[in-house]
Amino acid sequence: MNYNLCGLTGRVVILEDPCYDEARQNYNQAIQQYPLIINYCRDKWDVANAVIWSEKYHMPIRIRNGGHNYEGYSNGDGVLIIDVSEMIDMDLDENKNLLYVQGGVTNELVYEFVSSKGYPFPGGTCPTVGVGGYALGGGWGLSCRFLGLGCDSLEEIELVNFKGDIIKANRTCNEDLFWACRGAGGGNFGVVVSMTFRLPPKTGNVTLIEIDYLHVTSGEQEEFLGIWQEWLKSADPRITLIARVYHSVNDGLAMLARGIFYGGPDEARQMMKPFLELAGAESSFEFITFLEAVTMIGNTYPPFEKFQSASRFVLHDFSRREISGLVGLIRSRAEGSVFAGLSLYALGGRVREISTDETAFFYRKAHFIIWLETVWEENRFANENRSWVNDRFPALAFVTTGSYVNFPYSRLPNYLEEYYGTHVRRLEWIKEKYDPDHVFSFPQDLRGEPPFQVRIPENHRDEVPAKAPGDAAYRGFRYVGNHTG
Template identity: 65%
Template sequence: MEEDFLGGLTGRIVIPSDPDYNLARQGWNHAVQNYPLIINYCQSQQDVRNAVLWSVNHSFPLRVRSGGHNYEGYSNGNRVLVIDLSEMNSITLEEEKNLLHIQGGVTNRLLYDFVSQKGYPFPGGTCPTVGVSGYASGGGWGLSCRYLGLGCDSLEEFELVDYRGTVLKANKSCNSDLFWACRGAGGGNFGVITSMTFQLPKKTRNVTLIEIDYLHVDSLIQERFLKVWQNWQATADNRMTLLARIYHTEADGPAMLVRGFFYGKPAEAKEMLEPFLLLPKAVKNIEYVTFLEAVTIIGSFYPPFEKFQAVSGFVFQDFVPSERAQLVSLIEAPAPGSVFTGLSLYALGGKVSETGTNDTAFFYRKARYILWLETIWEDDRYACYNRNWIACRYPEFNSLTTGSYVNFPYSGLYCYKKKYFGGHVRPLEEIKLKYDPDNVFTFPQGLFPSGNSPFEPVNNSQNPLKDIPWDSLVDLLEAEKQKETEKQQGSENQQEAENQQESGSQQGAENKLKPGNQQESETQQGAENQQGLGEQLGTENKLTPENQQNTRSSRNPRGFRYVTRRRKYRSF
């Protein structure tokens, strides 16, 4: 039955009974645990076409995954088909035209390694394992953006497999509306991007790497730090892009940091950074290194995975002293079990703002920076406390910011489409209807969100596939398809069932236990009462070799990305 059901899928297939399934299903944010039914590692464009057609023919929900870094797990889901592009990772260069061609599964690390050998920089992201196709289609912030633009600004063309399995080419003259939409509106909405072509900047061998740290400061210094940041933004040289952060941990107490690149010499950078360096407890490392060394050092701060939740917004204005104090207060009382709380500031402006608001789907071109509030935990017992910590602070955070960055998604956003896409919502919806009228490519925060089927993603720590044989899962899928067919016959039966439920009649209860719903009902009931089972499952997962390899050192529970390099200053 397995072979019959999977017939038509090509590439490498992983299902729940396979030994590598538990590792294959994980995204970077381990706070979100999804259990797909099929993971299809595509190795060619034809594999992708086959997967899309299989999904449509089986009325089977799909997700598209490149690097697996969607913070809310939207590139994955429960009982879905995951089209994974990570094994499509070839890169070629047309050096006479400075054109870089990549497949849809290329990561920042692979791209940086390739272009640096040829002498080029690239406006990529900071985390080495992020997929470039998802990064660029959502806009693409990085430490070169003020000088080289967002990742999407260098995009010249891409190929996309649509809901019919057809390969579409999109550029400024061919399917230009689709090309516009996929430069800022995020991946997974219109189809599967299988390749991208970027225009490379002029060759640059060296950059100045900027690292400044301030440990064990107080809230007043953090407020001064935010003021210095605002002043720097007002007159910043386009060649310099900074990331700043105020944060709190047990080891560092209240602390701050600055990271950045400057496309110039260190002496000039130090002069520009003098206000930051004059703040108390500043410890600096400003050095001239190759572009590859710079991105590798920044990338080394990222752990193999994290458990976190965060929310982002754009800032267009200066904050008055009371508002800066308000921002600092957001992180002063961490959630129970939190190992890190932080407020990060990602500089925009420069070349980002030189591109018109309507030139791409990235709406917030004129913002000064992105603000990001985050909490990280390790023990699953504290997950709900940390999620509530973000939820409780979101209204205040929302009052100080505008919109939200689609590459930093938050499931609790108010009016998420308006937040992510601003004034571009309507044209994006029209483009969505044109290129995906059946809403094949969808997820909970898609342009047309997914529904409430039991086959949609659920952010939980319970495994809905545990101990269910493959044949039973296939039967369950067929029952769900039959149930959807019955629902489409009319609303009369639905209304009758609702009336029976309200009256509490036994007949109504029996009608609700149709074959398609009985398994679902039993699964849901078990999920409500199996907290102990979930903990046991979590223990089993922790004992797997894959997870043992990914376990972070207890000396540095937050991973590298919030601390200075150990070889330079200190260790935990």
């Protein structure tokens, strides 16, 4: 393909640049992709120019901020990446109770900014996840049962459309697009260059909860899952937890519960009593600022990983037999796996109070999200670990419903219905209205992958790191992270 880079503005990285191999990496480094061009945009006009340029040269686009898409859909081979990670301006209007952010801000940046004014924010757990992708896909985080999902606080978005025009969407302007972008907006309709969020009430200290159980038995993991689903039925909406049963190199079979409570530690301990009564519980209840809490959670994340995962929603109580089957999924790890786990993300509370059809996020009535994952360090074990998830997915799917679009899984059958439920037809209509030429595409978008692909030179295909510099950390680091959003 012959093309001229004139017309692209901002910072441009191509195959020949020394920084290319670093710039092309995803957070999930099990996925190695080779874009032709990475355009780091510094304002919305750079984004508009990139969209117009891509149409001129018929080059497929991917939209990237933090690069945390589990299946690498914010990247690709032979594509133009529109990277908005350098667009990080923020403003806070306390008179109108609004937060304005550009499309490149991350959880970490937002937390630091709003906390300086005394506010919390319903963001995600991993500090380097982009708030845009997080909120546009729904946005589960450790404040969601109290403050709602990330998309529930959105008041307006500004995006660059398929023509390179800059448009806005809110409850009175392009309201169908605004509806769609709150749960299905990640990469489907345009490049989001700014977002306006409604601020939650100011808060004082919160309680950071951590309960760990190391070197347990499968029976104890089953008991933990039973307690979890009973506890969640009547849990105070001020508390949101991640629970996990897992099997790691360092901890053997183990469990944990971690979360944030908008209240004091004594009340939190009382709420968590069923978990604390389990044998081997090691607990911590710290009464700290919101920023300190989310920073401590964020510090558990490595700079990148190699993993394969799949997510589902849970809409009914598991029977004892089903709980036993779920725990059995992680009893043995794949060859080379350093961590295998089932993570449980609490829903309910404010999430359930909002009607199913108010936003594109469909699974408002789910009890929790369940997420199956395996992590490995060495590239030679990738196939075994991917097969480990693929082989177990049918058993997980049999007792669950749908999948969370922010935790994508490439082998989903009927992925549109799995991600969006009965909202699919409306979303497809909105996609056709706002992107009739299918400029914005990726493998699991609302219309499917475009037919053309640009070939990458063979000499770049072998440039896959044999071992990432952060991998050794797994030998001494108890893996408890997730990549929410």
